Structures are given as C-alpha cells and as structure tokens.
Amino acid sequence: MTMAPLDEEQFASGNLVGTAIGAITQHIRTNELGPGDRLPSEATLSKELSVSRSVVREAFRSLATMRLIDLNVGKRATVALLDHGAMSLMIEHGVHTAQININQVYDVRRTIEMRTATLAALRRTDAEARIILDHAQAMEQNFADADKVMESDLAFHLEIARASKNPIFSIIVGAFQGVSRQTWPIGWRSRASDAERYAMNRIHIELAEAIRAGDPQAASQLMARHFDESAKALIAAGIA
Template sequence: MSADEIPDKITRRKLSDQVLDRLQGLISTGELKPGDVMPSERALMARFGVGRPAVREALQSLHNSGLITINHGERSRVNAIDAGTVLSQSDAIARLLLSSAPGNLQHLKEARQMFELGMVRLAAQQASESDVAGLRALVEEQRRNLGNAKAFVSADMAFHTRLAQMSGNPIMAAVSGAMLAWLFEYHGGLLHWSGKEDITLAEHGRIVDLIAAHDEEGAVAEMARHLTRAEGAFEPRQG
C-alpha cells in the first residue's frame, strides 16, 4: 500500500476525554493549584459547552489518577502531585504483575537490592550526625518491638525508607517506598521473621556504624549481606 492509499481517518473523541484534557491542562499550567477547590460541575459545563455526564466522567478520571480528590457532599480539591502520588497509582498493577508471574517477584528483589546498595553508598557519603541519630533511633524502635512481629516489620521498613530519604532525592525515596510496600505485601508471612530479629538488629546496627564512619565500601558490603540473608522472608503468598 502506497502512502497515498494509507487511510487517514479522523476519529471522534469522547467529550469526556476532551474535558479531561482541558482539566489536566488547567492543573499543569497552575491555573488550578494544589489545594484549590475545583469549579462546580455547572461552571465546567458552561465553560466547556458540554453536558453533566461528560464533566462527571472527566472528574472521576482525574480522581482515579490521583490528581483530585472527590468527597461526597464536598467540592473536589486539587491534590499535590509528587513522585509518591504517581507511584501509588501503580500499586494495583504492581500487585497484579507480582501475582501473575512468580518470576517477577525475584526481579523485584534484584531491583531492590541494586537500589538499596546505591542508597546506602549515598548515605555513607553524606550522612550527617542527625541522619545517623535518626537511624539509631529506628534500630532502637525495632529493639523495643521484639516479640511484636508486625511492629518489628514496620520499623524495619521505616529504617530502609529513612536510608532512601537521606539521599535528598524525593524520586529515589518514593521508588524505595513503593518497592518496599510491594515486597512486604508479598512476604511469606510474619513467621519468617521469628527467631531472626536479633540478626536483623545486629545487621542494622553494623550498617549504621559503617554509615557513621563514612565507610562506603563497608556499608555496601554489609547491606548486601543483610539483603541476601533476608531475601527468604519474601515469597509469594500461598493459597
């Protein structure tokens, strides 16, 4: 088929999609800022020359994507958008991905290990006294929660999240948080941690000591051992 014979059909887009594009444009240009109340349905209908169904469908799409929050009985508001907001929108898809193909869980573990090793290197490079004190406080929080598996795991997540936050890069922190959430959603059960809490505490303590000493290579090596040893805690759910 020659170029002249290729169909050049014009497809008619749904009105709601066109309204959605306009609303996204208002948000991206700053005409509608985080925290602003969205215009009423009637105002949007008049502005865009469309009916209520198109406006409502567009607003629902904005809500589903996290750009606005719709609360029944209240006017919708524009949300602040950051890396965490964006990644949270992929949670359901990520869980489906992990459930549908067992190999993807191993891929996530590998990606997380590479990411964490980079994060701990950055932490060792630039950790302040305040950063180190914060990490030690989280290790002590874990110690206080010995015997309470759920709280212990929560403190474990907080420790690794704090390492990512020390990078000062909000995208790195958001990616780290997302990967941790996906992994802990699919760990094989809290019993995997039983009897290993002391090992985890000792490993975390050594990692903090190496960060405090700005020993990059030592911190990376210790984190690698820690992640390899703890990898068995994450397995696909049974049943």
C-alpha cells in the same frame, strides 16, 4: 523550560473522559499550579469542554485515584502532593495477576535501595540519621513481636529513601511496601533460629551506623548484603 502537551496524545480523542483528563493536566501545567492550588469546578469545566458533568467527574475521580489531585466534598479539587498510591496499586496488580514475581520485586528493591543507602550516607541530616537508627533499634527491642519488627523494618527503609533527598526513590520504595508486607512474614519464618533473626537485625544497625558515619560505600554494601540474605531466606522458603 517549555513543556509540550503530551497527554492530548495519550488520551486519544473520541474518548471524552480522556480529553477531560488531558484538559485538566494541561490546566495545571499552563497555569503552573503547585500542590494545594485549586482547580476549576466540575460545572466550569463541564461548560468549557462542552461535556456533561459525569464526564468531568470521571476525569477528576481518575486523577484523584492516581493521587494527582485531592477531592473534598464541598471544596474544589486541589493539586496533590506526590504519593506512591498509584504505583502501589500498579505493582500489587502486577503481582496478583502473575505478571510480576517476588524475585523481580527484590531485584528492583535491591537496585534502588543500594542507591538510596549511598545517597543517604552522603546527604542525611543528623535528625534523619537518628531516626534511621531508632528504627533499627526498635527492631531489636521488639524482637518477639514479628509485626512490630516488620513495621520498623519498613519504616527504616522508607526513611533511608527520604534521606536520599530524591522523592522518586521515596515513591518507589513506598510503592513496594504493600507487597513487602505480604512477603515479609515468609522471610521471617524461614529464618529458623533466633540467631539468624538477630543477625538480620544486626545488619540494620550496622547500616544505620554507616549512614550516620557518612560512609556511602559501606552503606551500599550493607544494603546489598541485606537483600542477598533476604533473598536467600525467601529461596529457603521455596518462593524462588
């Protein structure tokens, strides 16, 4: 499959740094580089593009901030593994600048995670099923420590995304972890009784079991119920 150069347009000419970014991404594509492969040095690119090293540096740094490449002192830049870093920053920026609200985040998560639950039930390895269940059980065992419960909760959702075997889902779920970490305590506090909190944990266990049992419908429905309950808790706390 041949891929036409798109970025040349995205980074309009007249913008040297944009041109450099285009040249670097282009280099990755035409040479079919994969994660770990080394890129040209700043000096080399500087000469090739006839721009100052500063321009090349800003281009490299931009790509590094977006996690497309890795930078290390002394070493050459390398192509990076996919990472949700860029998307996390974008989502958090949207939330903090009042362009995105929490309900919208929940709707996206619900939509995505109903699918990851379905796929996880179909594709999970035994080891993944085990890890997912472990996280759910850790939530019950650390019942008193809200922080630990939260971390297990987040890990639980991310592991389901991984088990879906689609890295885009992992990225999206990962991208929401930042904002989730900030809203999660609100939901926790709004669940007045321990009984309510226990019920929430219960759903996690059931979901983990549905995934282990390879029941996609059940997994999807449980995930939906989980988000509906969470949304209710948030509304009760006055977020909506």
